[in-house]
Amino acid sequence: MVECPYLQNCPFFNRLQLSATAEMLKERYCKGNFENCARYKLRKDGKPVPDNLWPNGKML
Numbered sequence: 001m002v003e004c005p006y007l008q009n010c011p012f013f014n015r016l017q018l019s020a021t022a023e024m025l026k027e028r029y030c031k032g033n034f035e036n037c038a039r040y041k042l043r044k045d046g047k048p049v050p051d052n053l054w055p056n057g058k059m060l
Contacts, residue, residue: 004034029055
């Protein structure tokens with residue numbers, strides 16, 4: 001399975017305190033289906049990625 005090229009330096013996961021939630025999100029968005037990640041899409045297009053943007057596109 002191909003991982004997102006940005007996973008290792010993703011500030012979202014560096015700040016997330018809920019490890020079970022982080023692992024679920026990584027499996028869903030970062031490992032194999034990263035093209036569906038809202039953060040990936042913005043970064044790939046050279047746009048700024050808000051720190052509070054979740055992979056599913058919700059802002060918290």
